[in-house]
Amino acid sequence: MTCDEAGELLDAFIDGELPGEQLLDVARHAGGCAVCDATVRKLSAVRHSLAGSLDAEAASLDLAGVWSAVSSGMAREDARRTSIRRWRAAPAWAAGLAMAAGAMLWLSTPPAHEVQRVAAARPRPNQTVIDRLDSDSARLELRRERKYGTTLIMVSAEGDGQ
């Protein structure tokens, strides 16, 4: 085995990820090669330093509050699941009732299409649009003044004066 061949396998070698035969080949090569042996030692030293430093820092972290924070999150999740379950378990008649109430509400609303149609027509220059009339009994009268080109709109309700 050459140094190049061994070099490609050194990481897997120190990680114990090589199959038996290859593991022995690399071990034999490194045993007789000062350069590869030094690389194995350096890689192992890096590993120990890294693991040691992070383990020590993780060990110094105060994790006492983790469970209480997690259990609060779990309680919220349980509450959410319960409300979803309740909603799904609602009887069919409740859904029917909700639909009927919606339909009633829709039917009891006076049609607004006329008002909308009038309002949708935008006045042209020198024109006006009556947006809505609140009274059903209102009378509308238009009086045109030909001389000046103006129009007078007279609106009156029952019993009212003009």
Added chain:
Amino acid sequence: MADSDWELVQRTRAGRQEAFRELVERYQRRIAALALGMLRGREDALDVVQETFTKAYQNLERFKGDSSFYTWIYRIAFNLCVDHQRRETKEAQVPLEPDERGETIVLPQPDGVPQDQPFDRARDSQIAERLREAISELTPDHRAVILLREVDGLSYAEISEVLQCPKGTVMSRLHYARRQLQARLQGLL
């Protein structure tokens, strides 16, 4: 004999919260080590530990047991770390200086070495400092590979499962990350 992870998962699903507490206590420190390595800030690391287990509980029904519980939970933790980093990158106006990133890492003394050795401590803190810098310069993917391997001791197959990438990619990232760290520690090891 301690219950297996799978038994604890099943008991949690049956509504036994103390079973999930056992899982939290079993893995919280390992997740903390990963989060510390990925994020550096102790508060951020603690947030990730808490979020990891909360998210695991929320998604426990989806865990089918095809993989081990700890590779599944590592995956959640890794994704949360990446999310944190993205948020930090967006929020950061000025890059942090190395000495602003947190407290100095204290290296454990090797067996048999007296505790009060100023030269050793200075050297160890220098190693820790350089390691910290070198890790922070790695991409999140390289960082995750080396932390999962060196700190958490996961196999290549398990790392590939956690990071959802082929085993060959794990090997090449590990090779690169180790050479980077090795170069940083030149003359100290």
